[in-house]
Amino acid sequence: MRAVVKDRIxxxxxxxxxxxENARNLLAPNxxxxxxxxxxxxxxxxxxxxxxxxxxxxxxxxxxxxxxxKNNSSVSLGFCDYDDSKFVTMMKFFEDDHSISLFRTAxxxxxxxxxxxxxxxxxxxxxxxxxxxxxxxxxxxxxxxxNPIATLTREEFSSKRQSEETFYEVxxxxxxxxxxxxxxxxxxxxxxxxxxxxxxxxxxxxIFDMTYHHNSLSVGFTLFVFDLNKVIAMNVHxxxxxxxxxxAGAEYGAxxxxxGLSFEKTPKAFQEELEDGGVLFFDKLEDLLNNKEIMAExxxxxxxxxxxxxxxxxxxxxxxxNFIAATVTTLEMMTNTKxxxxxxxxxxxxxxxxxxxxxxxxxxxxDIDGMMLLIFPVNIAKRACELLLGEVTENTEDLLDTLAEFxxxxxxxxxxxxxxxxxxxxxTLPRTYExxxxxxxxxxxxxxxxxxxxxxxxxxxxxxxR
Amino acid sequence: xxxxxELDAYIDQIPPAPKVLQETIALLDKGDLVKxxxxxxxxxxxxHYLRTLVNRPIYGFANEVKELKQIFGILGLSNAKQILxxxxxxxxxxxxxxxxxxxxxxxxxxxxxxxxxxxKLLVSIDIDDKDISSSIALLPASIIVCESxxxxxxEDVELLRSVKQLDYNTILKRLSGMDxxxxxxxxAAKWEMPEKIGEILQTxxxxxxxxxxxxxxxxxxxxxxxxxxxxxxxxxxxxxNDFLEFxxxxxxxxxxxxxxxxxxx
Numbered sequence: 126m127r128a129v130v131k132d133r134i135x136x137x138x139x140x141x142x143x144x145x146e147n148a149r150n151l152l153a154p155n156x157x158x159x160x161x162x163x164x165x166x167x168x169x170x171x172x173x174x175x176x177x178x179x180x181x182x183x184x185x186x187x188x189x190x191x192x193x194x195k196n197n198s199s200v201s202l203g204f205c206d207y208d209d210s211k212f213v214t215m216m217k218f219f220e221d222d223h224s225i226s227l228f229r230t231a232x233x234x235x236x237x238x239x240x241x242x243x244x245x246x247x248x249x250x251x252x253x254x255x256x257x258x259x260x261x262x263x264x265x266x267x268x269x270x271x272n273p274i275a276t277l278t279r280e281e282f283s284s285k286r287q288s289e290e291t292f293y294e295v296x297x298x299x300x301x302x303x304x305x306x307x308x309x310x311x312x313x314x315x316x317x318x319x320x321x322x323x324x325x326x327x328x329x330x331x332i333f334d335m336t337y338h339h340n341s342l343s344v345g346f347t348l349f350v351f352d353l354n355k356v357i358a359m360n361v362h363x364x365x366x367x368x369x370x371x372x373a374g375a376e377y378g379a380x381x382x383x384x385g386l387s388f389e390k391t392p393k394a395f396q397e398e399l400e401d402g403g404v405l406f407f408d409k410l411e412d413l414l415n416n417k418e419i420m421a422e423x424x425x426x427x428x429x430x431x432x433x434x435x436x437x438x439x440x441x442x443x444x445x446x447n448f449i450a451a452t453v454t455t456l457e458m459m460t461n462t463k464x465x466x467x468x469x470x471x472x473x474x475x476x477x478x479x480x481x482x483x484x485x486x487x488x489x490x491x492d493i494d495g496m497m498l499l500i501f502p503v504n505i506a507k508r509a510c511e512l513l514l515g516e517v518t519e520n521t522e523d524l525l526d527t528l529a530e531f532x533x534x535x536x537x538x539x540x541x542x543x544x545x546x547x548x549x550x551x552x553t554l555p556r557t558y559e560x561x562x563x564x565x566x567x568x569x570x571x572x573x574x575x576x577x578x579x580x581x582x583x584x585x586x587x588x589x590x591r
Numbered sequence: 592x593x594x595x596x597e598l599d600a601y602i603d604q605i606p607p608a609p610k611v612l613q614e615t616i617a618l619l620d621k622g623d624l625v626k627x628x629x630x631x632x633x634x635x636x637x638x639h640y641l642r643t644l645v646n647r648p649i650y651g652f653a654n655e656v657k658e659l660k661q662i663f664g665i666l667g668l669s670n671a672k673q674i675l676x677x678x679x680x681x682x683x684x685x686x687x688x689x690x691x692x693x694x695x696x697x698x699x700x701x702x703x704x705x706x707x708x709x710x711k712l713l714v715s716i717d718i719d720d721k722d723i724s725s726s727i728a729l730l731p732a733s734i735i736v737c738e739s740x741x742x743x744x745x746e747d748v749e750l751l752r753s754v755k756q757l758d759y760n761t762i763l764k765r766l767s768g769m770d771x772x773x774x775x776x777x778x779a780a781k782w783e784m785p786e787k788i789g790e791i792l793q794t795x796x797x798x799x800x801x802x803x804x805x806x807x808x809x810x811x812x813x814x815x816x817x818x819x820x821x822x823x824x825x826x827x828x829x830x831x832n833d834f835l836e837f838x839x840x841x842x843x844x845x846x847x848x849x850x851x852x853x854x855x856x
Binding site for chain 1 (some may be wrong): 592593594669686705714723736746747749750751752753755756757759762815818819821822823824827832836837839842846850855
């Protein structure tokens with residue numbers, strides 16, 4: 126069984142019955158390892174479609190999941206999507222087992238993920254019979270930028286829950302086990318915010334996800350903010366870490382900003398040293414995020430890609446048929462309509478009508494590197510969305526989510542196609558754009574291969590650049 | 592990826608029911624087990640199929656049963672008809688399974704597991720009806736249809752499923768407007784099976800409730816029984832556990848009786 130990975134959370138969804146006889150077959154060690162290798166922060170088993178489980182079966186699942194901790198100790202493990210009675214049963218089975226967490230729904234689990242979109246000030250209603258759990262839930266949510274509202278009694282919880290629509294999410298019947306300590310990551314507009322705590326020393330090199338950072342640089346993020354409000358002290362290893370990060374980002378025109386570092390136990394000279402290396406310091410996150418001029422200058426505003434001066438290589442052009450095949454077959458599959466190729470040319474991007482268009486992009490690097498940009502008429506996006514969601518949606522967020530999935534599928538297919546020819550690439554996180562004007566302007570001087578296709582008379586544009 | 596035209600072409604190439612099989616079933620409907628056995632013996636492939644199936648360990652016969660008269664006698668009218676209906680699927684079972692990692696032996700075991708437990712469930716709810724008893728035989732048709740339609744598109748479907756936990760039935764429905772069970776019903780009609788079987792099959796999908804109370808109840812039991820069978824280690828390993836979406840809410844009201852009758856613990 127394969128896990129679906131989204132927002133760095135891998136979820137297995139078995140169906141039917143789980144017992145000691147079949148549990149080992151539900152989660153094959155290879156599938157767990159493959160999922161853990163995708164750099165997930167959390168590995169979950171959804172019980173949504175499970176009608177029966179017993180202790181033997183669940184114990185086996187936990188021991189199988191725990192195997193992945195040998196290679197990645199920071200991954201959190203748990204179960205999600207259960208009803209009240211399943212929660213009570215699970216608590217009876219595993220109350221003293223701190224290796225797993227229980228999340229009422231997958232959406233609740235997502236709140237506790239390490240990588241989140243900015244959900245600042247969103248109210249979360251919290252309740253647990255166990256006061257220590259209630260505190261743990263509240264603290265973890267607060268650390269992730271939410272506004273947890275803890276209720277002390279079941280009556281208070283029930284009363285507040287009556288106005289459920291005022292809460293972004295309700296967290297109850299949820300139990301936090303040991304949480305892997307990692308660096309929290311949020312994305313606000315086009316800035317990536319890392320949240321750190323404790324002491325910044327030589328361990329930074331171990332806990333910082335450099336692959337994620339490189340991916341973010343490759344896909345065009347240029348502003349990286351380190352929220353150090355909860356950092357007690359930083360030593361010279363911490364300074365070296367930021368200096369190296371700043372130098373490495375210079376090639377991409379990226380900037381590093383540090384927020385809220387206290388100098389009670391950290392020498393003030395470190396700030397001057399880092400400022401000399403181009404690192405920016407701010408007291409509060411708002412000082413940076415609310416300053417539109419600085420954000421624009423640093424590339425932190427939504428909807429643009431930093432201009433690249435690199436040109437397409439012969440190797441990429443040679444692989445073009447693979448790029449097109451991956452895109453066309455995937456789009457044909459998701460819209461169940463035939464594509465007609467209209468034109469193909471090496472040129473600067475040219476989109477005649479930017480109205481009612483959405484876009485998504487994904488970078489790739491390795492033996493070859495570059496970026497794919499897909500520009501969709503809203504109607505094609507809706508059709509592709511229909512297959513994944515099962516209904517027509519007008520919700521732009523759903524459409525953009527689908528486009529991110531879509532470009533991910535294409536890149537995955539491309540990776541497989543190239544791998545057959547011995548060309549190895551890694552892919553970055555996808556990005557989506559609700560308004561494409563700024564995007565087009567920001568890459569208007571870059572040359573690339575533009576291919577125009579039509580699907581049922583709707584024009585779709587593929588643009589490959591570096 | 593899959594169009595209605597392709598589905599129609601698939602149904603067109605399904606062979607009609609063999610004459611001997613039709614005549615054997617007609618004799619069973621008249622209640623004549625002996626004549627039915629004699630008629631069945633005219634078809635060597637059918638005879639071989641029945642002998643092999645009935646002598647599987649799951650049927651629990653201590654000694655090998657060879658004579659069709661003996662087989663039909665032991666099974667009785669309802670079970671004999673049920674097994675003949677299993678043979679219909681044998682006619683369209685793929686020579687080589689590609690989408691699911693399954694063998695025809697595992698498929699036959701699945702059919703047997705469904706048959707035996709279906710009979711227990713029918714007894715528990717006081718239903719004695721040859722057509723209803725036989726209806727379980729067509730349930731695994733959804734697996735064969737799925738294999739036939741998607742085996743050449745395995746990579747496409749796997750990519751899609753890697754981003755969204757979609758089952759094959761849902762994918763087919765969203766692509767073509769028809770699902771695996773609709774195709775199954777068309778096949779049943781082609782084989783001139785009673786209409787009731789098609790209705791129960793549709794309800795067993797878990798997404799098409801029936802207005803008929805009895806059919807609705809039977810559909811729920813069949814849906815749950817299907818997932819009970821698909822939760823066996825062999826079915827999980829073959830990829831069958833997630834080919835269709837299980838609907839736990841749909842079967843909530845019959846679960847207790849089911850678990851008692853089948854002995855879930």
